[in-house]
Amino acid sequence: MEVHFSPDVQAKLDRLAMDSGRPADELLQDAFVGYFDEVAEIRQTLDSRYDDLKCDRVKPIRGFDFKARLRARSEDRQAEQQ
Secondary structure, eight states: OOOOOOHHHHHHHHHHHHHHTSOHHHHHHHHHHHHHHHHHHHHHHHHHHHHHHHTTSSOOOOHHHHHHHHHHHHHHHHHHHO
16 A cells, blocks of 8 residues: 655654654554554444443433533532632
């Protein structure tokens, strides 16, 4: 596979390769593996949360209600500190 980068991205990659003493293709492979692992983890989390909602293990709350709860908790903490 061949990948082409813009000159500024290529310069960053070349600089990192030189600074780290590792080949650019090795750096890219590590970056992609990390990215794919992260995407898989996020996908698993989202699927799990969707399943929880679908099976009524958790109940959704509206954004307005969430903000109100968060604001109230923040105000309670501030009051405790004073």
